[in-house]
Amino acid sequence: MDIDWGWIGDHTGTLGDHAVIHIRLALLPVLFGLLISLPLGVLCRRWQWMFPPVLTVANILYAIPSLALYMVFVQYTGLTEATVMIPLTLYSLSVLVPNVVDGLGSVSEPVRQAATAMGFGPLRRLLQVELPIAVPIVIAGVRVAAVSSISLVAVGQLIGQGGLGYDILRGYQLTFQTQMVAASVLIVLLALVTDAVLVVVQRLLTPWARARGAS
Amino acid sequence: MITFEGVTKRYPDGTVALDDVSLECPTGRITVFVGTSGGGKTTALRTINRMVEPTGGRVLIDGGDVRERRPAELRRGIGYVIQHAGLFPHRTIEDNIATVPYLLRWNKKKARATAHELMERVGLDPSMARRYPFQLSGGQQQRVGVARALAADPPIMLMDEPFSAVDPVVRGELQDEFLRLQDELHKTIVFVTHDIDEAIKLGDRVAVFQTGGKLVQVDAPEDLLARPADDFVAGFIGHDRGIRRLSFVPASGAPLTERDVLAADAPVERAREAGDGWVLVVDGDRRPLGWAATGVLPSSGTVGDAALAPIGHTFTVESDSVRAALDAAILSPSGRAVGVDGDGRLVGVADQHDLTAAIATSGAGVAAEPADTPPAEPVKGGAGD
Numbered sequence: 001m002d003i004d005w006g007w008i009g010d011h012t013g014t015l016g017d018h019a020v021i022h023i024r025l026a027l028l029p030v031l032f033g034l035l036i037s038l039p040l041g042v043l044c045r046r047w048q049w050m051f052p053p054v055l056t057v058a059n060i061l062y063a064i065p066s067l068a069l070y071m072v073f074v075q076y077t078g079l080t081e082a083t084v085m086i087p088l089t090l091y092s093l094s095v096l097v098p099n100v101v102d103g104l105g106s107v108s109e110p111v112r113q114a115a116t117a118m119g120f121g122p123l124r125r126l127l128q129v130e131l132p133i134a135v136p137i138v139i140a141g142v143r144v145a146a147v148s149s150i151s152l153v154a155v156g157q158l159i160g161q162g163g164l165g166y167d168i169l170r171g172y173q174l175t176f177q178t179q180m181v182a183a184s185v186l187i188v189l190l191a192l193v194t195d196a197v198l199v200v201v202q203r204l205l206t207p208w209a210r211a212r213g214a215s
Numbered sequence: 216m217i218t219f220e221g222v223t224k225r226y227p228d229g230t231v232a233l234d235d236v237s238l239e240c241p242t243g244r245i246t247v248f249v250g251t252s253g254g255g256k257t258t259a260l261r262t263i264n265r266m267v268e269p270t271g272g273r274v275l276i277d278g279g280d281v282r283e284r285r286p287a288e289l290r291r292g293i294g295y296v297i298q299h300a301g302l303f304p305h306r307t308i309e310d311n312i313a314t315v316p317y318l319l320r321w322n323k324k325k326a327r328a329t330a331h332e333l334m335e336r337v338g339l340d341p342s343m344a345r346r347y348p349f350q351l352s353g354g355q356q357q358r359v360g361v362a363r364a365l366a367a368d369p370p371i372m373l374m375d376e377p378f379s380a381v382d383p384v385v386r387g388e389l390q391d392e393f394l395r396l397q398d399e400l401h402k403t404i405v406f407v408t409h410d411i412d413e414a415i416k417l418g419d420r421v422a423v424f425q426t427g428g429k430l431v432q433v434d435a436p437e438d439l440l441a442r443p444a445d446d447f448v449a450g451f452i453g454h455d456r457g458i459r460r461l462s463f464v465p466a467s468g469a470p471l472t473e474r475d476v477l478a479a480d481a482p483v484e485r486a487r488e489a490g491d492g493w494v495l496v497v498d499g500d501r502r503p504l505g506w507a508a509t510g511v512l513p514s515s516g517t518v519g520d521a522a523l524a525p526i527g528h529t530f531t532v533e534s535d536s537v538r539a540a541l542d543a544a545i546l547s548p549s550g551r552a553v554g555v556d557g558d559g560r561l562v563g564v565a566d567q568h569d570l571t572a573a574i575a576t577s578g579a580g581v582a583a584e585p586a587d588t589p590p591a592e593p594v595k596g597g598a599g600d
Contacts, residue, residue: 114301119291132305208347
């Protein structure tokens with residue numbers, strides 16, 4: 001395999017720009033997914049019969065090929081970033097919803113009772129006790145969702161919004177290995193760095209969980 | 216004062232957790248709810264802070280119906296301690312203790328200062344303030360749980376099996392410290408346990424619950440032991456309740472003698488004259504040294520030269536119970552218990568018969584037994600035969 005290092009040197013700017021777009025296209029959906037999963041997870045804990053149907057729907061969404069979803073949304077949102085991000089948001093739910101539910105479930109009964117007995121109302125208990133205790137498990141879900149999202153974004157290039165996916169497709173069309181390999185390696189690096197950042201974030205947010213191996 | 220007026224809790228499926236319970240928990244005293252599991256004692260406890268709403272009857276605090284107060288506000292004025300401490304894993308020890316002060320919007324500095332003060336009070340090193348619960352032992356966590364319940368200085372404390380999850384040694388320590396703390400604080404405490412020994416040790420009053428949520432008897436511990444209301448209570452207390460009652464009979468009533476007591480520098484001949492098998496040897500300060508067997512004394516010299524058998528343990532005449540004295544007598548090689556004063560100096564010696572006489576005079580024997588109770592063990596146990 002011949003790598004044209006000179007080309008890479010000349011194109012660090014473009015590759016960097018694509019990487020920034022790539023990470024935005026990948027991580028904004030995870031953020032949106034989290035914003036949807038938190039209330040959904042809370043509702044699923046509150047009314048437990050809701051959880052199986054919600055999880056089934058999330059899993060079915062995850063099973064639909066991304067290409068098919070792009071084709072559906074392109075009719076409404078055109079060849080925009082939104083068309084890439086909406087399916088990725090939906091995909092993230094299949095990991096995030098169960099992790100929010102599990103995270104809330106990790107709050108032990110004595111802790112819940114103690115909070116109630118000391119005069120926490122339901123909302124305050126959720127915000128100050130249950131959600132903070134759920135953080136390690138929720139972040140574990142965010143790590144999986146973020147890494148898979150980063151790798152999935154490239155497919156968005158089929159509708160012209162793929163971040164580093166552009167360089168993979170372009171390199172393929174021009175049979176220019178250097179561009180393909182450089183973009184692929186960058187995607188892997190983005191995933192690794194994102195994961196590492198999330199680990200650090202979790203450690204900072206939950207110093208109390210370190211000795212429990214709950215990361 | 217906490218008052219239960221005909222409190223009933225019936226669940227929709229028909230299960231009755233509390234059946235027409237009426238009782239008073241006096242202000243500043245410890246009332247223990249004890250009983251078998253499913254007896255409704257925890258349910259009864261939780262009606263006080265409205266974690267359980269009765270389906271009949273009322274619960275009053277100082278005459279006011281608890282239902283007239285909003286649950287969250289009511290609960291902030293009632294300390295609550297549970298079995299596994301239920302500490303918040305994500306909060307430091309000081310912030311766990313300051314939970315209710317924060318809810319009451321005290322400023323952070325005052326809340327934390329209170330937390331540190333309470334840590335010392337419950338026997339925790341304040342250097343632990345910034346640690347997290349997982350870094351503490353079970354016993355330490357339970358102390359934090361007690362400190363957390365005390366933080367806003369509530370007049371009432373509810374304690375649901377707070378010491379059951381720790382090992383027996385730590386449990387004993389926690390119980391002793393709890394009593395010491397209550398001596399200073401005089402809270403109105405309702406304490407749930409399934410352990411009758413704990414109930415008798417801690418309770419000013421003990422309420423016995425039976426399966427089906429029936430309150431069978433409420434009495435002071437010594438009265439409960441003396442006069443169990445029915446077979447259930449008698450069975451629950453156990454077959455050694457006679458012996459246990461002796462914990463409430465002061466040893467100071469026992470006749471003590473100085474017969475067969477010799478100083479260590481007395482000649483062995485005097486011990487031989489005693490002739491009762493054993494002689495208690497004391498030093499110049501009248502502190503007991505041990506028992507000398509008169510059969511194996513050296514041919515000459517002083518009794519202090521003889522091989523002395525250990526005393527086992529002594530009892531303190533002023534503060535110990537007849538139970539402690541009887542135990543000392545049973546463990547003693549001579550069959551006699553050695554009574555000492557607060558400084559460990561000999562007051563006198565009593566054998567098992569002397570102690571039996573003291574039990575009879577105190578009325579702790581058969582006299583108080585109602586005629587309709589089944590023939591039981593208190594007499595036998597009480598006499599220590």
